[in-house]
Amino acid sequence: MLEQLLNSILKADFLFAVLRITAPILFATLGAVVAEKAGVVNIGLEGTMMITALFGFLIAYWTQSWILGVLGAVLVGALLGLMMGFFALKLKTDIILAGIAVNMLGAGGTIFLLNMFTGLRGNTGNLVSPNILIPTISIPLINKIPILGEILSGHAILTYLAFLFVWLMWVLLYKTPVGLNIRAVGENADAASSVGVSVLKVKYIAIALSGAMAGFGGAFMSMYYSQGWNSGMVAGRGFIALAAQAMGRGEPVGSMLSSLLFGMAQALRTKVSGLQGVSSYLVAMIPYLVTVIGLVLYSIGQTRKMRKHSIRPVL
Amino acid sequence: MRDRRMAWFGIARGAAAITLALGVATIFIFLSSETPWTALRYLLIGPLVTFRDTGISFNAQYLYQILAAMIPITFTGLAVTVMFSANQFNLAGEGCVLTGGFIGGILGVYLNINSGWHAVVAVLIATLACGLVMLIPALLKVKLGASEMVTSLMLNFILLNLVNHYLNFQFADRSKGATMTKPFQPTAIIPSLVPGNSKLTVGFIAAMAATALVAFFLYRTRWGYAIRMIGINESFALYSGMNVGGTIILSQVIGGMLSGMGGSLEVLGRYQTYLWRDLPGYGWVGITIAILAKNNPAFVPLAAFFIAYLNKGCLLMSTYCDVPVEMIDIIQAAIFLFFAAEQFLSGYRQKLVVKTTQEDLMKLDASLLNGGENHA
Numbered sequence: 001m002l003e004q005l006l007n008s009i010l011k012a013d014f015l016f017a018v019l020r021i022t023a024p025i026l027f028a029t030l031g032a033v034v035a036e037k038a039g040v041v042n043i044g045l046e047g048t049m050m051i052t053a054l055f056g057f058l059i060a061y062w063t064q065s066w067i068l069g070v071l072g073a074v075l076v077g078a079l080l081g082l083m084m085g086f087f088a089l090k091l092k093t094d095i096i097l098a099g100i101a102v103n104m105l106g107a108g109g110t111i112f113l114l115n116m117f118t119g120l121r122g123n124t125g126n127l128v129s130p131n132i133l134i135p136t137i138s139i140p141l142i143n144k145i146p147i148l149g150e151i152l153s154g155h156a157i158l159t160y161l162a163f164l165f166v167w168l169m170w171v172l173l174y175k176t177p178v179g180l181n182i183r184a185v186g187e188n189a190d191a192a193s194s195v196g197v198s199v200l201k202v203k204y205i206a207i208a209l210s211g212a213m214a215g216f217g218g219a220f221m222s223m224y225y226s227q228g229w230n231s232g233m234v235a236g237r238g239f240i241a242l243a244a245q246a247m248g249r250g251e252p253v254g255s256m257l258s259s260l261l262f263g264m265a266q267a268l269r270t271k272v273s274g275l276q277g278v279s280s281y282l283v284a285m286i287p288y289l290v291t292v293i294g295l296v297l298y299s300i301g302q303t304r305k306m307r308k309h310s311i312r313p314v315l
Numbered sequence: 316m317r318d319r320r321m322a323w324f325g326i327a328r329g330a331a332a333i334t335l336a337l338g339v340a341t342i343f344i345f346l347s348s349e350t351p352w353t354a355l356r357y358l359l360i361g362p363l364v365t366f367r368d369t370g371i372s373f374n375a376q377y378l379y380q381i382l383a384a385m386i387p388i389t390f391t392g393l394a395v396t397v398m399f400s401a402n403q404f405n406l407a408g409e410g411c412v413l414t415g416g417f418i419g420g421i422l423g424v425y426l427n428i429n430s431g432w433h434a435v436v437a438v439l440i441a442t443l444a445c446g447l448v449m450l451i452p453a454l455l456k457v458k459l460g461a462s463e464m465v466t467s468l469m470l471n472f473i474l475l476n477l478v479n480h481y482l483n484f485q486f487a488d489r490s491k492g493a494t495m496t497k498p499f500q501p502t503a504i505i506p507s508l509v510p511g512n513s514k515l516t517v518g519f520i521a522a523m524a525a526t527a528l529v530a531f532f533l534y535r536t537r538w539g540y541a542i543r544m545i546g547i548n549e550s551f552a553l554y555s556g557m558n559v560g561g562t563i564i565l566s567q568v569i570g571g572m573l574s575g576m577g578g579s580l581e582v583l584g585r586y587q588t589y590l591w592r593d594l595p596g597y598g599w600v601g602i603t604i605a606i607l608a609k610n611n612p613a614f615v616p617l618a619a620f621f622i623a624y625l626n627k628g629c630l631l632m633s634t635y636c637d638v639p640v641e642m643i644d645i646i647q648a649a650i651f652l653f654f655a656a657e658q659f660l661s662g663y664r665q666k667l668v669v670k671t672t673q674e675d676l677m678k679l680d681a682s683l684l685n686g687g688e689n690h691a
Contacts, residue, residue: 108644
């Protein structure tokens with residue numbers, strides 16, 4: 001059985017699948033990164049992905065254009081972020097509760113909205129058509145390279161975008177004034193405010209960006225990954241993103257690596273569940289278990305580091 | 316004077332938040348329904364009265380159903396209240412309800428105790444087991460500083476898959492079409508309080524007893540005091556010598572136990588076999604209830620009644636009209652956002668504070684003046 005498993009993993013299509021599965025988690029993780037950098041916990045990523053997945057798909061269906069669908073999803077995501085920001089920053093609802101409210105809208109509200117807009121229940125069924133799905137592209141030259149070409153070429157445009165965004169997010173956070181402000185506000189809001197940074201504005205920007213990132217993830221889920229919207233489709237990816245952010249120490253590149261780890265766990269799940277005599281339920285646990293174990297290992301590292309630091313001044 | 320005015324302000328603000336949430340619901344009803352007025356009628360007064368050609372009449376059976384629906388969400392509401400009081404954002408109540416229900420159900424099938432103690436033992440073991448489950452996020456938080464929020468969210472999915480694994484591969488009754496266990500033994504079924512099919516069981520009494528217990532625990536014992544103190548100011552609690560780690564663990568274990576008890580009472584009270592295939596959602600509703608009750612256990616049953624009432628209203632609305640039952644999630648989210656908003660109507664509160672203070676000052680002036688005159 002192990003041999004069988006190894007055979008199926010040590011193939012180009014497995015790594016291809018890892019990249020494909022990582023992409024939506026990566027989008028949401030980047031959303032968690034930018035929010036956390038500004039000192040905002042966005043637990044609403046899960047719900048934002050559900051809602052944007054629905055709107056992305058519906059807008060694409062109405063306009064018969066996948067680009068408009070993706071843009072619509074991103075816009076809706078940013079608006080949801082701003083709504084959370086309004087309640088959390090203006091009306092002082094606890095940000096975690098505001099996030100849970102968004103998740104409730106994502107779980108039940110989407111089913112309601114789908115029914116309201118289309119009369120369908122629970123999934124988009126046969127509304128899907130080729131021109132509303134995000135197209136895949138094969139990269140010239142690279143697709144000629146054996147193995148590597150199979151892994152890297154032929155992905156959806158948004159998959160490449162997800163990895164491009166890791167770099168862009170790093171540039172934004174570390175090379176632009178906005179990023180400096182975001183980090184300053186997250187590090188010490190009072191200090192940032194004392195040098196004239198508008199803390200509120202920066203937090204609004206960060207949470208709107210966070211929502212927009214989740215919007216990309218949502219669009220990817222309904223317009224490419226699942227090829228349609230259904231009520232259980234996000235399945236905790238927004239929550240996994242929070243863990244990936246924590247494990248990646250809140251940095252874009254580190255978070256990408258932990259997203260890849262979860263992507264791999266998820267890909268492994270699909271491979272293992274195809275084998276005989278394996279419980280699909282136990283296999284389905286893998287990504288979540290990996291998340292907890294990863295978080296535990298990261299926390300052990302953190303506590304050790306803190307202990308080291310707290311001893312040093314004494315010596 | 317001031318306290319009373321502030322209390323009234325709190326109530327008025329809560330009422331305004333709920334009205335606003337229902338207003339949002341009304342907008343969506345008008346957007347989605349062909350017969351919005353009928354739908355609204357079902358939502359708001361449908362749970363209490365039946366409409367007939369001859370007129371309207373009180374419907375006791377509906378009331379029993381609402382009270383029955385309060386059972387699991389009162390427990391999860393209490394669980395969240397205890398955990399949030401200690402500022403622990405543990406969101407695994409959902410998974411614990413499922414696990415408690417499953418363990419209770421399995422014991423209901425396979426345990427052999429030929430008396431009413433069967434149900435009691437099954438529920439208690441499920442309760443303890445869920446307390447143990449909550450040790451995982453609690454210990455990880457206290458020992459390693461891992462965010463209980465993230466681990467508890469992951470725990471929900473782990474528990475769901477674990478339960479489904481054992482249900483499918485160990486305990487499923489293959490003679491049935493759907494995946495479910497063998498039927499519970501009659502001794503394990505929680506007895507009903509009222510005639511009819513409302514499922515209003517002894518569990519309701521247990522829920523009320525649990526409410527009293529939790530209220531006593533949080534406000535009349537030193538552990539409860541420690542929990543609330545940590546919630547208000549963790550550093551202060553630490554420096555004043557409280558066992559912060561132990562109390563954080565305690566609060567989450569109690570949260571797990573209450574959720575597990577609610578789950579097992581629900582499964583053994585409502586069904587004939589264990590048949591949940593997905594997270595039942597009571598854990599999340601528990602958070603709404605804790606917010607509505609302002610983290611005060613005494614108000615939890617009231618909040619639970621309110622949510623159960625709305626839920627029944629939504630159910631009726633989807634049965635007799637064309638509004639999907641998921642309306643309840645939109646209402647809940649709106650309640651969540653407005654009710655938990657500390658600054659909601661803050662301008663008005665500001666005015667109220669200013670006015671009260673001015674009045675107090677004037678009274679003070681007057682009494683000083685009187686006192687002065689008397690002296691002279």
